[in-house]
Amino acid sequence: RASSDGKPAKFQPPPKPVIIDKKKQRAERRFLSPEFIPPRGRTDPLKYYMERKDMIQRRKVFDIPEFYVGHVLAVTTADPYANNKSNRFVGICIQRGGKGLGATFVLRNVIEGQGVEICYELYSPRIHAIEVLKLEKRLDDNLMYLRDALPEYSTFDVNMKPESRLEHEEVPVNKLQVRMKPKPWSKRWERPKFNIKGIKFELPESKMQEAQKWSKPWLEFDMLREYDTSKIEEKIWREVNEELKK
Amino acid sequence: MMPIWTKSGKKHAVTLLKVQDCHVLRYVSKEESGGKTAKLLVGGKNVSPFSKPESAYQIFKEAGVPRKQKITTFNVTDDAIIKPGTPLYAAHFRPGQFVDVTAKTIGKGFQGVMKRWGFKGQPASHGQTKTHRRPGAISTNKASKVYRGKKMPGKMGNIYRTTYGLKVWRINTKHDIIYVNGCVPGHTNCLVKVKDSKLPTCKKYNTNPPFPTFFADGDEKLPEDLFDEEIFQFTDPSVTYT
Numbered sequence: 001r002a003s004s005d006g007k008p009a010k011f012q013p014p015p016k017p018v019i020i021d022k023k024k025q026r027a028e029r030r031f032l033s034p035e036f037i038p039p040r041g042r043t044d045p046l047k048y049y050m051e052r053k054d055m056i057q058r059r060k061v062f063d064i065p066e067f068y069v070g071h072v073l074a075v076t077t078a079d080p081y082a083n084n085k086s087n088r089f090v091g092i093c094i095q096r097g098g099k100g101l102g103a104t105f106v107l108r109n110v111i112e113g114q115g116v117e118i119c120y121e122l123y124s125p126r127i128h129a130i131e132v133l134k135l136e137k138r139l140d141d142n143l144m145y146l147r148d149a150l151p152e153y154s155t156f157d158v159n160m161k162p163e164s165r166l167e168h169e170e171v172p173v174n175k176l177q178v179r180m181k182p183k184p185w186s187k188r189w190e191r192p193k194f195n196i197k198g199i200k201f202e203l204p205e206s207k208m209q210e211a212q213k214w215s216k217p218w219l220e221f222d223m224l225r226e227y228d229t230s231k232i233e234e235k236i237w238r239e240v241n242e243e244l245k246k
Numbered sequence: 247m248m249p250i251w252t253k254s255g256k257k258h259a260v261t262l263l264k265v266q267d268c269h270v271l272r273y274v275s276k277e278e279s280g281g282k283t284a285k286l287l288v289g290g291k292n293v294s295p296f297s298k299p300e301s302a303y304q305i306f307k308e309a310g311v312p313r314k315q316k317i318t319t320f321n322v323t324d325d326a327i328i329k330p331g332t333p334l335y336a337a338h339f340r341p342g343q344f345v346d347v348t349a350k351t352i353g354k355g356f357q358g359v360m361k362r363w364g365f366k367g368q369p370a371s372h373g374q375t376k377t378h379r380r381p382g383a384i385s386t387n388k389a390s391k392v393y394r395g396k397k398m399p400g401k402m403g404n405i406y407r408t409t410y411g412l413k414v415w416r417i418n419t420k421h422d423i424i425y426v427n428g429c430v431p432g433h434t435n436c437l438v439k440v441k442d443s444k445l446p447t448c449k450k451y452n453t454n455p456p457f458p459t460f461f462a463d464g465d466e467k468l469p470e471d472l473f474d475e476e477i478f479q480f481t482d483p484s485v486t487y488t
Contacts, residue, residue, distance in 0.1 A: 041434075042434060042435065043434050043435070044264070044434075044435060046264065046421060046423075047248075047262055050248075050262065050418070050421070050423065051248060054480055057480035057481060058480040061480065061481065061482070061483060061484075062483075062484060078255065078484065078485055078486050078487050079487070080487040085486065085487045085488070086486075100248065101248055101249050102248070102249045121249075121257075123249075123480075124251065124255075124257070125251050125255060125478045125482075125484050125485040126255045126484065126485050127484060128484050128486075
């Protein structure tokens with residue numbers, strides 16, 4: 001090849017190959033289930049250690065998938081009063097509560113016009129399977145406001161097919177703003193105490209201003225409420241991973 | 247407190263009790279103590295020996311044991327006497343036994359009559375003048391005195407109380423932990439006295455305990471965890487109904 005002025009082109013070295021180490025990328029995404037993190041208190045850490053041993057033991061036998069609030073799950077439990085002795089419920093996870101072995105999650109769905117919420121215990125031996133049907137995080141940690149939202153936001157098809165799992169990529173965040181039923185609601189969701197970002201408030205400006213009267217701007221600077229869990233999380237993450245590999 | 251599941255899928259709440267450095271301190275014979283049975287003094291939890299004068303821990307020196315935070319007495323028959331200085335472990339109890347647990351309740355300080363004794367008080371409105379949580383009348387006209395033991399405001403809590411008939415679900419021999427059904431008096435990390443149950447309905451479950459106690463240097467090698475038969479162990483597959 002010759003350049004435009006007739007001289008031979010200067011030697012351009014080929015671009016250096018960029019090696020993307022996929023293993024490193026995978027390791028950077030860490031998920032520690034929130035019930036492993038011990039709450040702040042004066043209990044002996046030995047108690048949390050014994051509970052963690054039991055939780056890991058259960059996870060070795062029964063696979064509990066990684067899920068957040070906003071995922072759509074299908075849970076099969078053993079039911080002595082059902083026909084097949086088993087019961088399958090599909091719903092969106094609106095809340096994850098409890099620490100240790102008593103950790104729970106609440107699934108919500110609207111079946112034949114009736115809203116149904118079931119609170120399952122993660123480590124209960126009656127649970128046979130937990131499948132993640134739809135992966136998406138929402139803007140909030142607590143979707144209790146779906147009770148006062150229009151029912152279309154809580155209905156999910158009972159025979160939904162499981163979505164294919166993205167290979168170790170970020171869990172997508174659904175920035176859906178939910179429309180609500182007319183007031184009164186079960187809780188005053190517009191108040192800053194709940195800090196909800198996933199509702200499209202169609203209230204007049206005066207009501208929104210009045211709700212800001214209950215704001216507590218000093219709360220985020222309160223040093224006594226600080227609970228830095230990063231070091232505890234790392235220790236527990238290492239411990240859990242080592243035990244699960246055995 | 248922790249949840250525990252049985253093989254039928256039922257959930258029970260369980261308290262964890264840790265046996266921390268328990269040693270037998272002294273044997274008091276029946277004649278010496280003046281009671282119906284012989285007594286054994288047992289000490290719990292090790293504590294620094296420098297906060298009290300040397301005369302205070304004569305018992306511990308005789309037994310050859312570091313200073314303990316609490317000393318309790320157990321009434322013992324003559325065939326269950328143990329030599330002073332032997333350590334006591336959680337394996338002294340077995341799963342399936344029933345147990346009584348004694349401890350000092352959480353202190354609530356000076357409390358009024360509604361919280362302390364559960365009185366109903368008076369209505370909040372309808373003309374009540376400065377009277378909403380008061381005891382009201384304390385005696386009748388004919389008695390013309392207040393009886394001894396009348397329920398009145400005072401210091402509540404911080405007294406010894408016992409819960410009877412608690413089932414032992416599981417024992418961890420490595421960390422000396424007893425998993426006991428239900429709740430136990432006292433705050434978290436408080437010292438607690440655990441005895442075999444005195445209830446007559448629990449006598450048939452307390453057969454064949456390790457007698458007089460479980461000796462760690464003996465021939466018996468126990469596994470790390472001892473479970474009751476009905477407990478769902480997490481190594482088993484999930485519970486199904488047929």
